[in-house]
Amino acid sequence: QVQLVESGGGLVQAGGSLRLSCAASGRTFSSYAMGWFRQAPGKEREFVAAISRSGGSTSYADSVKGRFTISRDNAKNTVYLQMNSLKPEDTAVYYCAQDEKVRVGVSIASDEYGYWGQGTQVTVSS
Numbered sequence: 001q002v003q004l005v006e007s008g009g010g011l012v013q014a015g016g017s018l019r020l021s022c023a024a025s026g027r028t029f030s031s032y033a034m035g036w037f038r039q040a041p042g043k044e045r046e047f048v049a050a051i052s053r054s055g056g057s058t059s060y061a062d063s064v065k066g067r068f069t070i071s072r073d074n075a076k077n078t079v080y081l082q083m084n085s086l087k088p089e090d091t092a093v094y095y096c097a098q099d100e101k102v103r104v105g106v107s108i109a110s111d112e113y114g115y116w117g118q119g120t121q122v123t124v125s126s
Helices: none
Strands: 003-007 010-013 018-025 034-039 046-051 058-060 068-073 078-083 092-099 113-116 120-125
Touching: 003 092, 018 034, 018 092, 018 120, 034 068, 034 078, 046 068, 046 078, 058 068
Parallel strands: 010 120
Antiparallel strands: 003 018, 018 078, 034 046, 034 092, 046 058, 068 078, 092 113, 092 120
16 A cells, blocks of 8 residues: 655754655655645645656745755655745644646645655744
């Protein structure tokens, strides 16, 4: 079965950086787009970033554009989220997700992603 395992979360001061990783197994990794979503306490889960199966196309939420970078290494079955200039409002549980189906490009809709990791906590202190 598909397994997605996130790592790299933690506590960081505002202005700092973190790099999240998500190791995938169970399906041919390079066939599927990948996404990162987050959920803050009391809020709904929201889209953060997505990357196409080849890595040639990416999409970002406006709130993270210019600060976060999504990338993937298909040889390592891993997707990354480099987060710079972190703000307290970035505090959330971050989830890695894999697209349900093979597609051209990316989707920003969470219901298009059929597989999810367990999440990793990111806390940004002011």
